[in-house]
Amino acid sequence: MNPQLIRGLCYIVASGFFIFGLKMLSSPRTARRGNIISAIGMLIAIATTLTALTDIKWVWLLAGAGIGSVVGALAARLVKMTSMPEMVGLFNGFGGLASLLVGWSEFHFNWAGTDPLSLFTTVAIFLTVLIGGVTFTGSLVAFGKLAGMITGKPVLYKGQNIANAAILAAIVAVGIFFCVLRPDQPDAGGSALVYSLLILAIIQAFTLGVLSTIPIGGADMPVVICLLNSYSGLAACAAGFAIGNNVLIVSGSLVGASGLILTRIMCKAMNRSLANVLFSGFGAATTAQGEGYQGEAKPVSAQDAYLMLEAATSVVFVPGYGMAAAQAQHGVRELGELLEQNGAEIKYCIHPVAGRMPGHMNVLLAEANVPYELLVEPQDVNPTIETVDVAVVIGANDVVNPAAKEDQNSPLWGMPIIEVDRARTCIVLKRSLNPGFAGVDNPLFFKDNTRMLFGDAKASIGALVSEFKQ
Ligand code: NAP
Secondary structure, three states: OOHHHHHHHHHHHHHHHHHHHHHHOOOHHHHHHHHHHHHHHHHHHHHHHHHOOOOOOHHHHHHHHHHHHHHHHHHHHHOOHHHHHHHHHHHHHHHHHHHHHHHHHHHHOOOOOOOOOOHHHHHHHHHHHHHHHHHHHHHHHHHHHHOOOOOOOOOOOOOHHHHHHHHHHHHHHHHHHHHHOOOOOOOOOOOHHHHHHHHHHHHHHHHHHHHHHOOOOHHHHHHHHHHHHHHHHHHHHHHHHHHOOHHHHHHHHHHHHHHHHHHHHHHHHOOOOHHHHHHOOOOOOOOOEOOOOOOOOOEOOHHHHHHHHHOOOEEEEEEOHHHHHHOOHHHHHHHHHHHHHOOOEEEEEOOOOOOOOOOHHHHHHHHOOOOHHHEEOHHHHHHHHHHOOEEEEEOOOHHHOOHHHHOOOOOOOOOOOOOHHHOOEEEEEEOOOOOOOOOEOOHHHHOOOEEEEEOOHHHHHHHHHHHHHO
8 A cells, every 4th residue: 555645544533532641631531531542542653654755764763752751750740730730831932933843844944955945845945934933932922921031020111012023024035035935946945035034034033922922911821822723723724735734734724723712712711802802901010900989898617618518508619719728629629518418419610711821710610629519610509609608709709709799990890700699608718818919809708608718728628627627
């Protein structure tokens, strides 16, 4: 059988594995298997590609694979769950850089050689370095903001959008010249000008990546990381067209499309448009805080909170970033089990942007063996939340902030929240009255039916568990 045909079939099999793997990632129940299936697809794709190469430099290949494996293994062990978004941001960036290098090498090794470059390939090379470059530096900025290395506040200056548009226009101009002047004859000898244009395009892409990400506030970084994830897929897809590799085109498109879908879900969860996230400078010093709500918070002791929970027949847990920071998820599961044994109906309501990365709370609660069927979404709980006896908010803040529906001046106005303020009683576990990630004050703390159980979430949950056990 024709080896090329066999390779084509193997690529189709690998693509099937990618698609099924991705589908399985949509439920926590099947996500682990989905990950393994996608990895097998990648193994098939890599092995198939290697069979197409005649002169493989194994030393380089094995050295690269070895270094990558060590870094991956260390990252999996050393990076804390709360730092996952930064890591995902970095991975996106390196994905973009890898595509950029593929595009650059396709040009570098052909432009002065015997292979003329078709217009199609040249456009694909240009798009690869452009999207790859923007993804790389944009992701580095996103990483720096989330890791606290650079300010999480939007960096704004006058005429910013115009400056970015001017750079984009310059990139398009360079791209047109690059494609028109490409060496399209065998042994055309290339021209230093064309090569310089490619290098210029790379520098412009790097600049655009930085300038388009710094005006976005830290609170919007999850959305930006989803978008950059999508870009990294598009860069890989363009690289696939540049080097004529079908499986790269398919996998790049899958990443590009899924990243875009996730971006849309995140924007919808915050009731914001993508344009608003990218260009509004949300979270700048002038917009945060809301009204500075007045009132008296009512602290409770763990013992009093226990009495409320002990009498409850329905309890909804609302986890947030504080649960992750305190690593309280195991205690939460234990408390949930005790409440169930006590006859209460338990649910865990998870907001799509709770925590610091998409699916953050789902991952933590799954790790603590909370049954998947108890995990519900805001739209499953909100319509009947006034029948809930106690809503227990564990280190969540922005996602339960009623200012989103009560205060038109609040930066959170319009964001769908979990409406714990309408439950019969709401117990909030956190250390202080400080605001959450968005820096917006929360009137929930001063509502008549709210009680504050101050302290580290793990310690507070532990105290409640002890009360039950006694
Ligand atoms: P949040 O609004 O950031 O609030 C978390 C709260 O946890 C804080 O107010 C803090 O209050 C408390 N906390 C921190 N450590 C704690 C501890 N050890 N024990 C008890 N409480 C602790 O969290 P959220 O309600 O989950 O909302 C998520 C926010 O992050 C949204 O604004 C979202 O847009 C943004 N974001 C989301 C993602 C994502 O992908 N999910 C990524 C990045 C950003 P104290 O200091 O008073 O304890």
